Structure formats: C-alpha cells, structure tokens
Amino acid sequence: MKNNNQELNQLTKDSLKTALMQLLAENSVEEIKVTSLTKRAGVSRMAYYRNYPSITALYHELYDDYFRQFFQSNLKYLIDNQQQTFWVALFEFIFEHQKAAKILLSTKENPHFLDYLNQVFCNPIEHITDRYLIRGVVGNVFNVLTEWVQNEFDLTPSEIAPLCVNLTENIKIESQPFTTIQKYGE
Numbered sequence: 001m002k003n004n005n006q007e008l009n010q011l012t013k014d015s016l017k018t019a020l021m022q023l024l025a026e027n028s029v030e031e032i033k034v035t036s037l038t039k040r041a042g043v044s045r046m047a048y049y050r051n052y053p054s055i056t057a058l059y060h061e062l063y064d065d066y067f068r069q070f071f072q073s074n075l076k077y078l079i080d081n082q083q084q085t086f087w088v089a090l091f092e093f094i095f096e097h098q099k100a101a102k103i104l105l106s107t108k109e110n111p112h113f114l115d116y117l118n119q120v121f122c123n124p125i126e127h128i129t130d131r132y133l134i135r136g137v138v139g140n141v142f143n144v145l146t147e148w149v150q151n152e153f154d155l156t157p158s159e160i161a162p163l164c165v166n167l168t169e170n171i172k173i174e175s176q177p178f179t180t181i182q183k184y185g186e
Contacts, residue, residue, distance in 0.1 A: 012041075012048075013061075016041045016051065020055070020058055020059065037055065063113070066100065074093075088157050088161040091161055092157040105146050106150075140167045141167065144160065144164060
C-alpha cells in the first residue's frame with residue numbers, strides 16, 4: 001500500500017503529464033517552459049524538480065507510460081514471434097489512443113519521438129551490427145507510424161500491420177533483441 005508521500009508524488013507526476021500533453025497540443029517541447037508547465041499542472045516548481053530533472057525526462061516518461069501500457073499485454077507476441085498479431089495489436093493500441101498519438105507523433109515532435117525510440121531500443125544493444133539493424137527497423141516503423149497518424153489513420157490496423165511484418169520478418173538479430181523492452185512487460 002502506498003503511503004501519503006507516494007500518492008502525492010504520483011498525483012504530481014500525473015498532473016505534470018496531463019499538463020505536458022495539453023501544452024504539446026499547442027507548442028513544441030522546446031517552447032514549453034517549466035513555469036508554464038507547473039502553472040498548468042497546478043504544482044510548485046519544487047514539486048516538479050523533486051520528480052524530474054528536465055522537461056525531456058518528463059517527456060520520456062510520458063512515452064514510457066504508453067509503451068509500458070502496450071507491452072504489458074503484447075510483449076508475448078513479439079517474444080513468441082507472432083509478428084502479425086504483435087503489429088495489429090500495436091496499431092490497434094495507437095488507434096485507441098488517437099488523441100495522444102496525434103500529439104506525440106505530430107510533425108513537430110517527430111525528432112523527439114525518433115530520438116526516444118533510438119535511445120530505448122537501439123542504444124542499449126552492444127552488438128554493433130544488431131544496433132544498426134534495430135536502428136533500421138526503428139526508422140522504418142517510425143516512418144510508417146508517423147505517416148499513418150499524419151494521414152488521419154487512413155488504413156485500419158489490420159491493413160497497415162502487414163507492412164511492418166514485411167519490414168521486419170527477415171531481420172536476424174544475434175544478440176537478445178528484447179532485453180531493452182523487457183522493462184515494459186513487467
């Protein structure tokens with residue numbers, strides 16, 4: 001059971017994430033200042049800095065939350081090499097979270113999203129050729145995702161998933177490819 005400080009910290013984090021999403025709908029992440037964020041969230045600057053060293057850290061935690069929510073139910077498909085099921089599930093998840101996807105995958109946020117994906121999925125991989133392969137997969141999937149969101153979800157998840165299957169089905173990774181995302185499946 002959480003104590004009062006943990007509950008208050010979680011409430012602060014949730015308020016900051018909500019405020020960040022609201023501000024991202026109007027501004028790029030570079031334009032958002034701590035003062036406007038804390039004012040929108042209704043928390044003090046001290047509460048903000050107790051939880052986050054930077055807006056980028058908050059931004060990354062926002063992405064982490066979505067990935068964790070998705071992978072908790074769907075990591076098994078990736079591990080069991082059920083690619084079609086995995087990709088359909090991913091696109092269905094994004095479709096269900098359209099409002100957030102339109103903000104987090106918007107043109108103005110694309111560089112940040114791609115940087116985040118590379119940090120999470122590519123940088124931890126030590127085997128150099130695997131890192132290049134994963135970076136290629138990330139780039140391909142990133143482009144499909146952002147194009148799909150920018151085109152107002154013009155294909156159904158079942159129609160777009162085979163594209164990612166085709167992009168990823170022949171990729172052979174020597175190192176364990178899922179260690180970097182295991183944290184999301186917990």
